[in-house]
Amino acid sequence: MVSSNVLFAFFFALVSLLFVADLVAARPTTSRRNLAKRAAISQSLLEDFVRYTNYSSGAYLSACPSPLGNTLVLQFSDVATNTQGHIARDDSRQEIVVAYRGSLQLQDFLTDADFAQTQFSTPGLSSGQVNGVFVHQGFLVALNSVASLVTSAVAQQLDEHPNYTLIATGHSLGSALASLGAVSLAANFPGHPMKLYTFGQPRTGNPAYAALAESLIGVENIFRAVHTTDIVPLVPPQILGYQHHATQYWNFADPSVTTNVKECSGGEDPTCSDSVVLGTIPAHLEYFGQALGVGSVSSVCGE
Ligand SMILES: *[C@@H]1O[C@H](CO)[C@@H](O)[C@H](O)[C@H]1NC(C)=O
Numbered sequence: 005m006v007s008s009n010v011l012f013a014f015f016f017a018l019v020s021l022l023f024v025a026d027l028v029a030a031r032p033t034t035s036r037r038n039l040a041k042r043a044a045i046s047q048s049l050l051e052d053f054v055r056y057t058n059y060s061s062g063a064y065l066s067a068c069p070s071p072l073g074n075t076l077v078l079q080f081s082d083v084a085t086n087t088q089g090h091i092a093r094d095d096s097r098q099e100i101v102v103a104y105r106g107s108l109q110l111q112d113f114l115t116d117a118d119f120a121q122t123q124f125s126t127p128g129l130s131s132g133q134v135n136g137v138f139v140h141q142g143f144l145v146a147l148n149s150v151a152s153l154v155t156s157a158v159a160q161q162l163d164e165h166p167n168y169t170l171i172a173t174g175h176s177l178g179s180a181l182a183s184l185g186a187v188s189l190a191a192n193f194p195g196h197p198m199k200l201y202t203f204g205q206p207r208t209g210n211p212a213y214a215a216l217a218e219s220l221i222g223v224e225n226i227f228r229a230v231h232t233t234d235i236v237p238l239v240p241p242q243i244l245g246y247q248h249h250a251t252q253y254w255n256f257a258d259p260s261v262t263t264n265v266k267e268c269s270g271g272e273d274p275t276c277s278d279s280v281v282l283g284t285i286p287a288h289l290e291y292f293g294q295a296l297g298v299g300s301v302s303s304v305c306g307e
Pocket residue numbers: 054055058072294301303304
């Protein structure tokens with residue numbers, strides 16, 4: 005079973021790569037030039053993306069004693085749902101960073117047809133606020149298994165460091181958890197400055213979830229990075245009732261320099277990663293020049 009999934013994933017990746025390589029080769033140069041003209045993010049935003057990619061990468065390691073050289077506040081884990089991550093405190097930037105771990109079994113997720121949605125509910129949100137809000141069932145169960153633990157650890161940190169900014173981040177399935185986790189933190193610490201940085205985030209909920217995340221976190225505080233032809237942000241498909249929240253930053257070509265990253269508009273921008281005909285797996289495993297998942301390196305954990 006597992007080996008057939010792995011074979012499927014590799015075959016799929018190979019076919020996708022060849023197909024996309026053809027498309028890129030066939031694309032007229034004028035449209036590439038127009039795309040480049042609309043692109044470019046600031047150097048400081050690029051540095052933020054690298055920083056939180058490193059936190060997200062470190063979350064994959066079984067131990068991360070000093071995330072980016074900073075203080076480890078809590079390493080959390082729920083055995084039943086296999087949900088892990090850590091909370092770090094950066095005293096020079098005055099930030100409390102919650103990083104959620106993604107899945108090392110990406111192929112299981114991609115070949116899993118169970119994209120059922122369930123009514124959203126998490127501690128801190130009233131039933132009125134979540135009316136009509138539906139999210140991916142597996143992601144929600146995983147988030148809620150650690151939500152109270154994370155909230156109380158963050159509350160303790162904010163008691164001592166009331167002016168620190170809250171950051172939620174993660175890669176792959178960890179980024180869906182970061183999205184849900186940011187909504188949970190925004191609900192529990194209303195008005196507190198916070199930002200969400202996700203890398204290769206799958207669609208996480210329905211249009212009402214996208215609207216809730218945008219209003220609670222604030223569109224200007226959401227940075228949803230997508231690397232070139234990454235397949236994961238293309239699933240689950242919109243036809244199953246899913247919709248991305250804002251704002252996508254599409255790193256449409258390598259290398260990951262400012263002029264190769266475009267700020268998109270809205271949740272689903274047809275000129276950004278939605279324009280990818282066939283997604284690929286290798287593009288999912290590297291963000292801003294860093295390997296994530298099995299390729300994560302321990303240097304991001306201060307070792
Ligand atoms: C991110 O990690 C890479 C690889 O360990 C390292 O070279 C780079 O300096 C790190 N950047 C930041 C901002 O942590």
